[in-house]
Amino acid sequence: MKRTFFTILFFTAFFGSYAPSLFAQEIIDTSQGIWRARVLEITSETTEFMTGIGDVTLQQVKAQIQEGEEKNRIVSFTNDYRPLEKGDAFFIRYFIATDGSEYFQVHEINRTKSLLLLGLLFAGIILIFGKFQGVRSLVSLVASLLAIIFVLVPLLLKGYPPVFVSVSVASLILLFAIYFTHGFHIRSHIALAGTVGTVLLTGLLAQMAISWTQLSGFASEESVYLNFNTLGNLDFVGLLLGGIIIGVLGVLDDIAITQTAVVHELYGMDEKVSEKEVYKKALRVGKEHVGALVNTLVLAYVGVSLPLLLYMATSQASFDIVMNQEVIATEIVRTIVGSIGLIFTVPVTTFLAVVILGKRRKEIYKKIQEEGPQDTHGHGHSHL
Numbered sequence: 001m002k003r004t005f006f007t008i009l010f011f012t013a014f015f016g017s018y019a020p021s022l023f024a025q026e027i028i029d030t031s032q033g034i035w036r037a038r039v040l041e042i043t044s045e046t047t048e049f050m051t052g053i054g055d056v057t058l059q060q061v062k063a064q065i066q067e068g069e070e071k072n073r074i075v076s077f078t079n080d081y082r083p084l085e086k087g088d089a090f091f092i093r094y095f096i097a098t099d100g101s102e103y104f105q106v107h108e109i110n111r112t113k114s115l116l117l118l119g120l121l122f123a124g125i126i127l128i129f130g131k132f133q134g135v136r137s138l139v140s141l142v143a144s145l146l147a148i149i150f151v152l153v154p155l156l157l158k159g160y161p162p163v164f165v166s167v168s169v170a171s172l173i174l175l176f177a178i179y180f181t182h183g184f185h186i187r188s189h190i191a192l193a194g195t196v197g198t199v200l201l202t203g204l205l206a207q208m209a210i211s212w213t214q215l216s217g218f219a220s221e222e223s224v225y226l227n228f229n230t231l232g233n234l235d236f237v238g239l240l241l242g243g244i245i246i247g248v249l250g251v252l253d254d255i256a257i258t259q260t261a262v263v264h265e266l267y268g269m270d271e272k273v274s275e276k277e278v279y280k281k282a283l284r285v286g287k288e289h290v291g292a293l294v295n296t297l298v299l300a301y302v303g304v305s306l307p308l309l310l311y312m313a314t315s316q317a318s319f320d321i322v323m324n325q326e327v328i329a330t331e332i333v334r335t336i337v338g339s340i341g342l343i344f345t346v347p348v349t350t351f352l353a354v355v356i357l358g359k360r361r362k363e364i365y366k367k368i369q370e371e372g373p374q375d376t377h378g379h380g381h382s383h384l
Contacts, residue, residue, distance in 0.1 A: 034107050035068040037092040039084050043076070057083045061106075065092060077104035089113075133181075140177045147173050148246070157230070162238030166245045167203055171196050174253060182257055187264055190356055191256040194349025198252055199245060201348075202341030206244045209333050210237060219330040240330065248338045251293050255345040259286050263353035267361045268368030279354045286346035294339045301335045 044060040059079040065071055075092075084090065089110035095103040126134040152169040156162055178192050217236025218224055227236065262282045266273060302309070308331075312322045322328060357364060 032094040033068050034091050034093050036066045037063045039063050039086055039088045075104050079106050081106040136181045140181045143176050144173045159233055162235055162242040166242030170199050170245055170249055187260045190353045191260045194352050195252045195256040197348050198345045201344050203245050206241050206337045209337050219327040244334050244337055248341045252345050256349045259349045260353045263357055267364045271365040275354050275358045282350045290342055293342055297338055298335055305331050
């Protein structure tokens with residue numbers, strides 16, 4: 001309880017953008033709802049300096065609520081969240097204070113149309129460049145998101161073991177993604193086995209790393225609020241572990257498919273090549289691939305955490321103290337464990353591919369000589 005108190009205190013002090021809502025919760029009894037609204041008019045706008053935050057724009061906003069119990073009601077309130085303009089769509093939060101007074105505030109900007117436009121742009125580009133393969137990729141992506149939203153999240157909220165649930169859902173996602181996107185053939189079987197095996201190894205390593213570094217799972221503000229909302233019934237260490245596993249799925253899939261395809265092509269180029277030689281050559285390709293993907297993974301995590309890194313850079317605390325703060329240590333563990341998982345995928349999948357495909361080398365050689373080499377990601381539907 002003491003740890004939770006100090007965690008809340010830390011985020012309250014250093015994340016000023018959340019301060020208005022936190023103070024509001026102290027003076028307001030209940031939240032009556034969050035609804036869509038639109039700005040009708042900005043009646044006034046001033047700028048005030050706030051210690052620790054800087055210049056803050058204060059607006060007097062007249063808006064119309066567009067749904068819910070207060071639909072069509074026109075309200076006026078002070079906005080200090082971010083500057084709005086006439087016609088802007090946003091979500092408004094309605095409170096009733098303990099003395100019966102009403103309060104309104106901007107909860108969040110309504111970004112639905114913009115996000116939908118970006119999603120359509122993304123899908124269109126995939127379809128243009130990927131054609132039918134792009135269709136399969138999109139369907140696989142949607143299925144993965146649905147599995148996370150409607151299977152993983154509900155099971156975790158019901159208190160099922162996070163590690164078991166995460167590994168199970170991860171395996172389900174991989175099963176569908178690999179077979180639907182790349183076809184039902186021996187190379188897909190090998191890629192699936194190699195990826196699931198690596199997921200298990202990554203999960204074990206993540207569990208050891210979390211134990212060694214004594215992470216609690218409460219590195220983020222959202223975790224603290226979730227703990228309150230679920231009355232402390234969730235295993236946040238397990239949730240952290242599950243998040244690490246889910247986070248590396250897509251890249252593990254890519255490496256496994258590539259390594260299997262490389263071994264397949266090597267056997268197809270030389271009928272008499274030894275398994276040892278194929279393994280060495282495929283491993284060299286894998287090392288190049290892993291180097292690029294590890295760099296991508298690290299930069300992705302850094303990009304997400306950039307504001308946090310900048311905040312830490314302005315701190316007066318020593319480097320050692322900064323690095324040992326749980327919010328930083330968590331990202332370090334996540335990056336290192338994820339990167340090691342990527343590295344594991346290469347030897348594990350390559351070994352499986354060399355052994356299993358080696359038993360079919362004559363058949364593979366004959367077919368490739370007749371049809372020509374396939375792409376390195378093995379998107380065909382051959383049953384070899």
